[in-house]
Amino acid sequence: MSIEKISWEYKGITLLQNVTKETLDVMPNFQIRDDDIVVASFPKTGTNWLLDIIGKILRAAGKTDSSTDSLIAPGLLEAKLPTATQPGYVTLADMPSPRLVVTHLPIQLAPNGISKPQNKVKILVPMRNPKDTAVSLFHFGKKILELMGMTDDVPWEEFAHNFTNGKVLYGPFEDHVLGWWQMRDDPHFLFLKYEDMKKDLLSAVKTIVAFLEFNLDEPTIKGIAEASTFTNMKADMDNSKLAERQMIARKGIIGDWKNMFTPDQSKAFDAWYEEKLAGTGIMFDFE
Numbered sequence: 001m002s003i004e005k006i007s008w009e010y011k012g013i014t015l016l017q018n019v020t021k022e023t024l025d026v027m028p029n030f031q032i033r034d035d036d037i038v039v040a041s042f043p044k045t046g047t048n049w050l051l052d053i054i055g056k057i058l059r060a061a062g063k064t065d066s067s068t069d070s071l072i073a074p075g076l077l078e079a080k081l082p083t084a085t086q087p088g089y090v091t092l093a094d095m096p097s098p099r100l101v102v103t104h105l106p107i108q109l110a111p112n113g114i115s116k117p118q119n120k121v122k123i124l125v126p127m128r129n130p131k132d133t134a135v136s137l138f139h140f141g142k143k144i145l146e147l148m149g150m151t152d153d154v155p156w157e158e159f160a161h162n163f164t165n166g167k168v169l170y171g172p173f174e175d176h177v178l179g180w181w182q183m184r185d186d187p188h189f190l191f192l193k194y195e196d197m198k199k200d201l202l203s204a205v206k207t208i209v210a211f212l213e214f215n216l217d218e219p220t221i222k223g224i225a226e227a228s229t230f231t232n233m234k235a236d237m238d239n240s241k242l243a244e245r246q247m248i249a250r251k252g253i254i255g256d257w258k259n260m261f262t263p264d265q266s267k268a269f270d271a272w273y274e275e276k277l278a279g280t281g282i283m284f285d286f287e
C-alpha cells in the first residue's frame with residue numbers, strides 16, 4: 001500500500017482523499033479577512049514550526065489568549081482531518097479573528113483572497129530544499145498510513161523517483177513552489193527558507209514580527225526564538241492534543257537527505273533541480 005493509493009488527482013495535483021472536489025469548487029470564494037494570517041506551504045517545509053512561532057507572537061502581542069493547538073485546530077483549510085467532522089474551511093468560517101489559515105494548496109487552487117490579495121492580509125510561505133523535503137515527506141507518508149491502520153511499503157528509491165515526477169502529495173513540487181514564488185514582490189507575502197531559520201532563528205523571528213507589524217521588545221523576541229528551537233518545541237508537539245501535530249517533529253535538521261540518497265539518486269535530483277528550478281531566483285541550501 002502506498003499513500004498514492006489513497007490519493008486522487010485534481011487538475012494535475014495529487015491530493016489525499018480528505019480534500020474533495022466539492023471543497024475545491026468553493027475554495028476560490030472562501031472569505032479571507034484583513035486580519036487573517038495565512039501560511040501557504042508545500043508539505044514538510046516547516047509549516048508547523050512557523051505556525052507555532054506565529055502563535056507565540058500573537059500571544060506576546062496580546063492579540064489572542066488561545067494556544068497554538070486551538071489556533072490550528074481546524075487543520076488545513078482544504079482538508080478534513082481524520083479526527084474532525086468537517087473540512088478546515090467550514091470550521092474557520094465561524095472562528096473569531098485573528099485566524100491562522102493554513103493551506104498546502106498550490107496558488108491556482110487557493111482562495112482568491114490569498115492568490116490575489118487586496119487589503120491587509122499577510123501570507124507567509126515557508127520553503128525548504130527539495131531533498132530534505134522529500135525525505136521528510138517519505139517518512140510522514142508512512143506515519144499517515146499508520147494512523148489510518150495501513151502500512152506503506154513503497155521503498156525510498158521509488159518515492160524519490162515519484163517526487164521528481166510530481167507524483168507525491170501536492171506535487172509537482174516545482175510547480176507548487178514556482179506558483180507561490182510569482183508573488184515574491186507583493187508586500188502581502190513573506191518567503192522564509194527553512195535553512196535560514198535553522199541557521200539564525202532570532203533574525204527569522206524578528207523578520208516575522210516586523211512583517212506582521214507588531215511591536216515586541218528585544219527580550220520578548222529572543223524568548224520566542226529560544227522557545228522555538230527544535231529541541232524546545234519537540235516536547236510541545238509530541239504532547240499536543242492534536243494527533244496530527246504529534247507526528248510533526250521528527251529530526252528537524254538540514255541535510256538529513258544525506259542519510260537516504262544514494263550518489264545516483266542525488267545526481268538524478270540535481271539534474272531535475274537544474275532543469276526545473278535553476279535560474280528562477282529560488283536558491284535552496286542543501287547543507
Ligand SMILES: Nc1ncnc2c1ncn2[C@@H]1O[C@H](COP(=O)(O)OS(=O)(=O)O)[C@@H](OP(=O)(O)O)[C@H]1O
Pocket residue numbers: 041042043044045046047048049132135136137139140228229230231233248249250251252253256
Ligand atoms: N522547531 C523546529 N525546528 C526545525 N525543524 C522543525 C521544527 N519544528 C518542526 N520541524 C520540522 O519540520 C518538518 C515538518 O514540516 P511541516 O510542519 O511543514 O509538515 S506538514 O506538512 O505540515 O505535515 C519536519 O522535518 P523532518 O524532521 O525533516 O521530518 C519537522 O521535524
